[in-house]
Amino acid sequence: MQASTASAPRLVHRACPLCEAKCGIQVAVDPATGEVVTIRGDDDDPQSRGFLCPKAYGLKGLQEDPDRVRRPLRRRGARGVGDFEEIGWEEALGEVAARLRGLREAHGPNALATYLGNPNAHDFGSTLYLPTFQRALGTKRRFSATSVDQLPKMVSSWLLFGHPGLFAVPDVDRTDFLLVLGANPVVSNGSLLTAPDMPRRLRDLRARGGKLVVVDPRRSETARLADRHLFIKPGTDACFLFALVHCLFAEDLVALGRLAGFTRGVETLRDLAREFAPEAVAAATGIAPDAVREVARGLASAERAACYGRIGTCTQEFGTLASWLVDVVNVLTGNLDRPGGAMFPRPATGAADERPRERGRNHYARWRSQVRGLPEFAGELPVAALAEEIDAAGDSRIRALVTVAGNPVLSTPNGERLARALASLDFMVSVDVYVNETTRFADFILPTTSPLERSNYDMVFQALMVRNGAKWSPQALAKPDGARDPWEVVTEIAARVNGTTLEALDELVFSHLLEATVGKPGAACPDVSIDEARRRLGDERGPERILDLLLRVGPWGDRFGASADGLSLARVRDSEHGIDLGPLEPRLPAPLATASGAIELAPELAVADVARLRDALEARSRANGLVLVGRRHLRSNNSWMHNVHALAKGPERCTLLVSPADAERLGLADGAHAKVRSRVGEVVAPVAVSDEMMPGVVSLPHGFGHAGPGVRLRVASAHAGVSSNQLADETLLDALSCNAVLNGIPVEVTAA
Numbered sequence: 001m002q003a004s005t006a007s008a009p010r011l012v013h014r015a016c017p018l019c020e021a022k023c024g025i026q027v028a029v030d031p032a033t034g035e036v037v038t039i040r041g042d043d044d045d046p047q048s049r050g051f052l053c054p055k056a057y058g059l060k061g062l063q064e065d066p067d068r069v070r071r072p073l074r075r076r077g078a079r080g081v082g083d084f085e086e087i088g089w090e091e092a093l094g095e096v097a098a099r100l101r102g103l104r105e106a107h108g109p110n111a112l113a114t115y116l117g118n119p120n121a122h123d124f125g126s127t128l129y130l131p132t133f134q135r136a137l138g139t140k141r142r143f144s145a146t147s148v149d150q151l152p153k154m155v156s157s158w159l160l161f162g163h164p165g166l167f168a169v170p171d172v173d174r175t176d177f178l179l180v181l182g183a184n185p186v187v188s189n190g191s192l193l194t195a196p197d198m199p200r201r202l203r204d205l206r207a208r209g210g211k212l213v214v215v216d217p218r219r220s221e222t223a224r225l226a227d228r229h230l231f232i233k234p235g236t237d238a239c240f241l242f243a244l245v246h247c248l249f250a251e252d253l254v255a256l257g258r259l260a261g262f263t264r265g266v267e268t269l270r271d272l273a274r275e276f277a278p279e280a281v282a283a284a285t286g287i288a289p290d291a292v293r294e295v296a297r298g299l300a301s302a303e304r305a306a307c308y309g310r311i312g313t314c315t316q317e318f319g320t321l322a323s324w325l326v327d328v329v330n331v332l333t334g335n336l337d338r339p340g341g342a343m344f345p346r347p348a349t350g351a352a353d354e355r356p357r358e359r360g361r362n363h364y365a366r367w368r369s370q371v372r373g374l375p376e377f378a379g380e381l382p383v384a385a386l387a388e389e390i391d392a393a394g395d396s397r398i399r400a401l402v403t404v405a406g407n408p409v410l411s412t413p414n415g416e417r418l419a420r421a422l423a424s425l426d427f428m429v430s431v432d433v434y435v436n437e438t439t440r441f442a443d444f445i446l447p448t449t450s451p452l453e454r455s456n457y458d459m460v461f462q463a464l465m466v467r468n469g470a471k472w473s474p475q476a477l478a479k480p481d482g483a484r485d486p487w488e489v490v491t492e493i494a495a496r497v498n499g500t501t502l503e504a505l506d507e508l509v510f511s512h513l514l515e516a517t518v519g520k521p522g523a524a525c526p527d528v529s530i531d532e533a534r535r536r537l538g539d540e541r542g543p544e545r546i547l548d549l550l551l552r553v554g555p556w557g558d559r560f561g562a563s564a565d566g567l568s569l570a571r572v573r574d575s576e577h578g579i580d581l582g583p584l585e586p587r588l589p590a591p592l593a594t595a596s597g598a599i600e601l602a603p604e605l606a607v608a609d610v611a612r613l614r615d616a617l618e619a620r621s622r623a624n625g626l627v628l629v630g631r632r633h634l635r636s637n638n639s640w641m642h643n644v645h646a647l648a649k650g651p652e653r654c655t656l657l658v659s660p661a662d663a664e665r666l667g668l669a670d671g672a673h674a675k676v677r678s679r680v681g682e683v684v685a686p687v688a689v690s691d692e693m694m695p696g697v698v699s700l701p702h703g704f705g706h707a708g709p710g711v712r713l714r715v716a717s718a719h720a721g722v723s724s725n726q727l728a729d730e731t732l733l734d735a736l737s738c739n740a741v742l743n744g745i746p747v748e749v750t751a752a
Ligand SMILES: Nc1nc2c(c(=O)[nH]1)N[C@H]1C(S)=C(S)[C@@H](COP(=O)(O)OP(=O)(O)OC[C@H]3O[C@@H](n4cnc5c(=O)[nH]c(N)nc54)[C@H](O)[C@@H]3O)O[C@H]1N2
Pocket: 116, 117, 118, 119, 145, 148, 149, 311, 315, 404, 405, 406, 407, 408, 410, 411, 412, 431, 432, 433, 434, 436, 447, 448, 449, 450, 451, 486, 630, 631, 637, 638, 639, 640, 701, 702, 703, 724, 725, 728, 742
């Protein structure tokens, strides 16, 4: 770093906003120019201890990207060709609100739809204000990336524990046996598992004598670190997990320990698992019966073990059953909620008391989509239905769509059909920072600040950490003139549509939370009056004030002074590297929110879906066609960091991995091109022959296919690749959650 004091860079410590690991970064800013000089790992961050992946450097590229949208854009020419003009904020917000209001008045609130993308989960302002935005529009047609991601896990958590947000996180640092299915944390850096530097954590696990078993149709980067890797035929994890359960019962290895006092349904499960003997599922899964028995014994005999499943177990035909059985295995082996097992973090912004707010609450199918009648879950409809709801005949169709930080054309099934549907909308607004495959269809693109131009607190992911903690991310760079944070943009739209102001909506969100948490019996802080709490929370507005409230009334809160060393926003801000709140501790049964107050091991909806699995078992055993799965690359972030040269450069990443046996059978040479066809579409991609792949399975990453008239992504377009979601079929769903099937798509592959 430069020596001269006049130009000594200002160092800002915060968390990387790009993935769930939330590594601590040190951003060096040139005080003269206000530009980023370097980005390094923060050695003093208690969770990440200096670890970084290459994507963090991409934040500088994102900041400086000339293609990034910085001022509102209005469509000028035909829809979808990317002909936009820059306009002022006042004009843009005014027109957007007027159009949305007009359509709502003419056709009702359900003529409007929203799609929220993944980056919203990485921004506390969005997390806190988007619910109000959605309520203000009044529509039940709410979509998001949830239904191409963790929806099955949410459904299974609701069924088992009564709450869709109660996720058990594998305690990787203390476990002796880790079974990983359908996740590649060495590359993805973990999901529903905030644990920076997974490669080190997994190596440490083995160094202390622990075992790592990975179940994946590809010998992934994580599988390469494992003691044992088992190839599995895509979509059959529920069969494999049932076989584990079968062995646990058959060999008398079930031992619930303290969980027995508050777990129901063990006997039903024993009955259900009876027909899934390792021999009965072997042809379907491709896993030898002996291997299943060994894993079952390994899990049961390890002092502390954890079973963990992610994208590969969620975005498949039996996503909910597989997600459910992951936790069933944790319960039956007594590993749920104990150190070294699968545990529930305690976020500093969570409830202070360990009582569920409401028991037995229904989150499922309270309304349905119009065309296919797909069920709502937790307030959202499955995104696989978005295109058809726009295309629907008659007055009930979606006429206007607001996307917020999402790129569904590349991230959701049958992206081509969705693109056509977007072109037919009456009105579309995208709150986004790029003109990409989705936003090119918008009438207005409303940009936001970049992550370094705004402060943050990882509300979502601090509820998924392997150690409890709290970390503030200060704004690193000045906010450019006129720039707005994401919460300001969406709250402004909401306010104008409903004839109110951003300030009034902010006050509404805040006072609602305040009244729920202080000054009344049963509240988190019953002894502090609302006036006193308001006085102490000060004049700051926006997400900071709400965060301060949540921290103060939370489990580690200062309770407005009652607990001298408790947390407040000021305290969290002062700890520039973050606060470590210690290892996870057992929490059950208190947070269980099922009607019975117990873990429901054999919930009705899951039990009913087992019939579908049974039916599939035979068909799967006979199936011999090729199926497609996905993968991720360390330098890639879903569909949207491909415009940063530092990340996009290098060898072609959007390749079709094919096993040597399949390559030979199909006449595909390494480096040649193959045509991949599914029911809904076809793409041509370069072939990489690799013994990483299980025969019968090919792999193509998602998020590529940066093409289309008007896409303003100069770097990404030069490495365009093809979109695997042109192959993903919007009619293939996990029947229970209606999450899209993105892994295990039947395809035909031929030489191109
Ligand atoms: N085939 C297949 N498909 C998949 C997956 C898969 O494994 N296979 N994975 C799925 C998963 S897990 C996910 S999470 C989804 C992701 O699906 P999406 O959330 O729809 O897609 P992203 O690629 O995350 O797109 C993020 C968008 O946010 C914009 N953006 C970035 N930063 C900002 C910002 O600061 N402000 C605003 N307003 N916008 C911003 C980007 O320009 C981009 O348009 O994809 C899913 N799709």
